[in-house]
Amino acid sequence: xxxxxxxxxxxxxxxxxxxxxxxxxxxxxxxxxxxxxxxxxxxxxxxxxxxxxxxxxxxxxxxxxxxxxxxxxxxxxxxxxxxxxxxxxxxxxxxx
Amino acid sequence: xxxxxxxxxxxxxxxxxxxxxxxxxxxxxxxxxxxxxxxxxxxxxxxxxxxxxxxxxxxxxxxxxxxxxxxxxxxxxxxxxxxxxxxxxxxxxxxxxxxxxxxxxxxxxxxxxxxxxxxxxxxxxxxxxxxxxxxxxxxxxxxxxxxxxx
Numbered sequence: 466x467x468x469x470x471x472x473x474x475x476x477x478x479x480x481x482x483x484x485x486x487x488x489x490x491x492x493x494x495x496x497x498x499x500x501x502x503x504x505x506x507x508x509x510x511x512x513x514x515x516x517x518x519x520x521x522x523x524x525x526x527x528x529x530x531x532x533x534x535x536x537x538x539x540x541x542x543x544x545x546x547x548x549x550x551x552x553x554x555x556x557x558x559x560x561x
Numbered sequence: 562x563x564x565x566x567x568x569x570x571x572x573x574x575x576x577x578x579x580x581x582x583x584x585x586x587x588x589x590x591x592x593x594x595x596x597x598x599x600x601x602x603x604x605x606x607x608x609x610x611x612x613x614x615x616x617x618x619x620x621x622x623x624x625x626x627x628x629x630x631x632x633x634x635x636x637x638x639x640x641x642x643x644x645x646x647x648x649x650x651x652x653x654x655x656x657x658x659x660x661x662x663x664x665x666x667x668x669x670x671x672x673x674x675x676x677x678x679x680x681x682x683x684x685x686x687x688x689x690x691x692x693x694x695x696x697x698x699x700x701x702x703x704x705x706x707x708x709x710x711x
Contacts, residue, residue: 523615542682
């Protein structure tokens with residue numbers, strides 16, 4: 466089971482969209498995963514205990530010193546972008 | 562069931578000289594409709610000032626918001642189209658011509674609102690359609706007719 470955290474500023478908006486779209490994409494890819502959302506204050510801690518971090522490009526500085534794989538997204542609503550990047554990660558890590 | 566978005570949540574062709582003014586106008590609707598206290602609007606601006614222009618979540622679309630603890634009274638939404646686009650400083654997604662102000666109260670309604678937004682904008686043509694829309698009722702209808710799957 467892949468543990469993923471989606472991070473945004475307040476944990477209210479964009480991270481919720483990221484989580485939803487990532488859940489759909491991983492379901493389509495057939496990769497079991499558990500997703501959580503986090504915000505700018507708790508994000509670092511959540512990132513440390515996750516396998517993979519999803520974050521908007523403009524907020525990536527929040528997790529720059531975290532030694533975890535990080536997927537940066539430019540558009541939160543573009544399902545194809547998130548699916549392509551998750552697929553690439555899963556293939557590179559032997560999950561697909 | 563009550564509708565997610567009503568015409569009172571929407572303003573069209575709003576003039577704004579810069580991103581701050583655009584965010585204030587999206588916030589003013591949230592205040593006016595009783596979703597947030599006035600202080601929430603300052604927090605919406607503050608979020609961008611402190612964390613950066615990440616609220617521009619897709620090309621042309623900003624989703625200004627703050628935390629529920631910043632003065633949210635109940636979950637709700639505001640939708641404004643701008644008469645002239647503004648720059649937030651987001652390299653990938655500027656300029657912005659549509660703002661969806663969010664007031665989220667950590668409840669199912671907020672989740673439903675965010676799911677609806679995500680579903681609406683999955684269709685890339687929606688941005689252009691909403692921006693060009695001359696009717697508040699037509700925009701409300703787009704959001705209210707979305708079927709959210711889980």
